[in-house]
Amino acid sequence: MSGNSRWGDLRLRLLSAVVMVAVGGFCLWAGGTSYKLLILATMFGLVWEGEALLNQPQTKWRNLLLHVWPVGVGIVALTGNWRQAVILALAGTIFGRPACYPLLVSAIGGLSLLWLRALPHGLQSVLFVFAVVIASDSFAYLTGRIIGGAKLAPRISPGKTRSGAIGGLFGAAAAGALVAHFSGIGFVLGGLVWGAVLGFCAQSGDLLESAAKRRLGVKDSGNLIPGHGGLLDRFDGLLAAAPVAACVSLAAPSGVFWSLAFTHWSGSSAFTAGLQ
Numbered sequence: 001m002s003g004n005s006r007w008g009d010l011r012l013r014l015l016s017a018v019v020m021v022a023v024g025g026f027c028l029w030a031g032g033t034s035y036k037l038l039i040l041a042t043m044f045g046l047v048w049e050g051e052a053l054l055n056q057p058q059t060k061w062r063n064l065l066l067h068v069w070p071v072g073v074g075i076v077a078l079t080g081n082w083r084q085a086v087i088l089a090l091a092g093t094i095f096g097r098p099a100c101y102p103l104l105v106s107a108i109g110g111l112s113l114l115w116l117r118a119l120p121h122g123l124q125s126v127l128f129v130f131a132v133v134i135a136s137d138s139f140a141y142l143t144g145r146i147i148g149g150a151k152l153a154p155r156i157s158p159g160k161t162r163s164g165a166i167g168g169l170f171g172a173a174a175a176g177a178l179v180a181h182f183s184g185i186g187f188v189l190g191g192l193v194w195g196a197v198l199g200f201c202a203q204s205g206d207l208l209e210s211a212a213k214r215r216l217g218v219k220d221s222g223n224l225i226p227g228h229g230g231l232l233d234r235f236d237g238l239l240a241a242a243p244v245a246a247c248v249s250l251a252a253p254s255g256v257f258w259s260l261a262f263t264h265w266s267g268s269s270a271f272t273a274g275l276q
Helices: 003-007 010-030 032-054 060-078 082-095 100-118 122-147 162-183 188-216 231-250 270-275
Strands: 151-153 157-161
Touching: 010 032, 010 122, 032 060, 032 100, 032 188, 032 231, 060 082, 060 100, 082 100, 100 122, 100 231, 122 157, 122 162, 122 188, 122 231, 151 162, 151 188, 157 162, 157 188, 162 188, 188 231
Parallel strands: none
Antiparallel strands: 151 157
């Protein structure tokens, strides 16, 4: 493979990434209506893309219900009825397999991002997840391109290497530690550990989506994002990491989720105090 072909898509990927980071970053920072609308629109786009990818015959009303169901789940959550929203999301299984898969991915992923932003430190919590997933993906891509080597899962995704996976985990851990440090919330060590955990989740989501595409015989989930493919191609890692972060946050109601299992050391350990 020539050097040009190895890096030929990098410029397009970077340009698309800049636009996505700018739009997503503004909505995340502003919060409120702009963030909610962004998440609801993404939920609709995810289920639309997923159902199109499955290419299964749909009646008019069933198709309409499938596409608006995740948006309805998000709206119920935004009224503060989180438990009912989760129940409504799970009720999407009434559509049967495989139609319910994109619906569940969209609903659970969207709910998680709405929940994290609604937390007392919501801006920092969502920023943590975004930073970890972006770092995991970027470091895996760059490390794999530079070092190459043995394939990670050649039957599922021939382009992914073990060196890229390791580079992605290091990048995710470093991103988590940096967010914890600069936000001044929680522990840097916690950011390091949970950054690596979420990085692993993001890579697992990436592999799972690759396996689904391989089974369906397609290269990309869509072509909405130049250089990245579809929404599922771009957000597969985020859709796996955000639900884990949201679940962990339930166990840390008084603080950020990356402080879980580290909070009890506060004030009693010179080691952790030095890492604050």
